[in-house]
Amino acid sequence: MKIATYNVNGVNGRLPVLLQWLKESAPDIACLQELKAPEEKFPLQAINDAGYEAIWHGQKSWNGVAILSKVGKPAEIRRALPGDSEDMHSRYIEADVAGIRIGNLYLPNGNPAPGPKFDYKLAWFKRLHAHAKKLLAEDIPVILLGDYNAIPTEMDVYKPESWVKDALFFPETREAYAKLVALGWTDALRKMHPNEKIYTFWDYFRQAYARNAGLRIDHLLLSSHFDKKLIAAGVDSHVRGWEKTSDHAPTWIEIKPVAKPRTS
DNA sequence: ATGCCGTGGAAACCACGA
Numbered sequence: 705m706k707i708a709t710y711n712v713n714g715v716n717g718r719l720p721v722l723l724q725w726l727k728e729s730a731p732d733i734a735c736l737q738e739l740k741a742p743e744e745k746f747p748l749q750a751i752n753d754a755g756y757e758a759i760w761h762g763q764k765s766w767n768g769v770a771i772l773s774k775v776g777k778p779a780e781i782r783r784a785l786p787g788d789s790e791d792m793h794s795r796y797i798e799a800d801v802a803g804i805r806i807g808n809l810y811l812p813n814g815n816p817a818p819g820p821k822f823d824y825k826l827a828w829f830k831r832l833h834a835h836a837k838k839l840l841a842e843d844i845p846v847i848l849l850g851d852y853n854a855i856p857t858e859m860d861v862y863k864p865e866s867w868v869k870d871a872l873f874f875p876e877t878r879e880a881y882a883k884l885v886a887l888g889w890t891d892a893l894r895k896m897h898p899n900e901k902i903y904t905f906w907d908y909f910r911q912a913y914a915r916n917a918g919l920r921i922d923h924l925l926l927s928s929h930f931d932k933k934l935i936a937a938g939v940d941s942h943v944r945g946w947e948k949t950s951d952h953a954p955t956w957i958e959i960k961p962v963a964k965p966r967t968s
Numbered sequence: 969a970t971g972c973c974g975t976g977g978a979a980a981c982c983a984c985g986a
Contacts, residue, residue, distance in 0.1 A: 713985080714975050738985085740976060765976055766984070813986055853986070866969095872986060907986075908973035919986075951974080951986080 705775070705802065705959050706731045708940075709922050711810070711851040711905075711952035715739040715768070719747055721949050726754050729940055731956060732775045733801050735808035736760075737851045738950075739768025739794075746770065763794040769810055769850070775802040785809070787831035795828070803962045805839065809850035814871030822871050825853070829880040833887070836925075840888050845929035845962045848889065851952065852923045854881040856891065860902070860920035872921060889925035892957045896937040904939050904955045913944050922955045933960040 708731040712718040715736060726734065734756070739746065743762040751758050757777040760770035761784075771778045778799035785796040795810040809832065814825030832848075839846045855873045858864040867873040885891055893902055903918025912918065926934065936958040944953040 717975060738975090813984085815986065867986090870986070905986075907971085910970095910972065921986080948974095 705733075705961055706956055707733045707735075707804075707806075707847060707849070707924070707959065708954050708956035709735045709737070709808070709849040709851070709924060710954040711737040711922060711950060713738050713740070713950040713952065715741050715770070716745060716747060718948070718950055719750060721943070721946055723750060723754055724946070725940065725943050725954055726756065726772075729954060729956070731954075732773065733804075733806060734772040734954075735806065735849055736770040736772065737768070737808070737810035739763075739770060740766060741768055759797065759799060761794040761797045763792075767794045767810055769794060769797045769808050771797060771799050771801065771806055771808050773801050778806065781805070785828070785831050786835055788827070791828075803845065805842075805844050805846040807835075807839065807846065807848040809848065809852070811851060811853045813853050814874075814877065817869070817871035817874050822874070825871060826876055826880065829877075829884070833880070833884050836884055836889070837887055840927060844927075846927040847924060847930075849924040851921060852881065853921055854878070854923075855919050855921055856881050856894070856923075862901075862903070862915075862917045862919070867919075872919065885925065888928060890928070890930065890934070892924040892926050892934060892937045893920070893939070893955065895934065902939060903941070903953075905952045906944055908951050922952060924955065924957050926957075929962070930959055933962070935959060
């Protein structure tokens with residue numbers, strides 16, 4: 705079973721690229737971020753025609769997350785990260801799909817840092833940490849994936865020194881990510897490729913993709929239930945080279961099937 | 969050193985992204 709995360713940077717503007725990638729890569733479950741579309745403008749028909757069912761949490765202009773599946777319609781658990789009822793950004797959606805709890809997230813960027821936007825990022829990280837802890841305590845197979853807007857280590861950025869003052873690489877951000885993983889999650893891409901340069905994002909300008917000036921900021925975190933089930937992990941980086949493409953590339957894992965929980 | 973590009977929405981610029 706293949707599970708992917710892809711920050712599309714506008715689901716309608718990106719539709720041809722998204723459909724081409726779905727056809728070519730054929731993930732069983734695809735989690736999207738940055739829909740940049742209100743609830744009613746989600747291109748459900750085109751996604752259905754591509755063979756996927758979907759649930760989504762849209763918002764006018766910004767943010768927005770969706771879970772696509774061709775292994776049964778996602779059964780929605782929640783569409784907001786607990787901990788702040790005032791937070792109106794559509795940045796989280798969680799569902800059960802094929803016996804797996806899927807938490808799809810779009811963590812705030814946080815720039816400029818320091819400042820109120822960075823405070824919001826750290827507060828969001830804190831809420832994610834608390835929720836991630838609860839999910840692990842449930843002892844069910846969970847994958848927390850998405851655009852974390854966090855560069856975990858120096859290994860995950862083409863030129864660390866030019867990012868030290870950026871919210872994606874601030875010490876607080878790295879620490880928050882490390883603390884989250886330390887709860888008991890496995891960073892799937894790093895686990896499968898411990899010594900490789902792996903990037904999931906390249907800026908649109910300065911020919912970043914051509915220079916391979918990238919960042920690894922899209923992550924798939926796995927609960928221990930997948931320790932012996934993870935087969936492969938990778939980035940469809942060639943998609944970043946397509947016309948009218950997102951600045952992120954689809955990032956995926958391949959796992960052995962999970963036994964569906966007994967229905968009582 | 970820098971949104972230099974890109975998207976969406978409102979209004980021919982601005983907010984936002986990483």
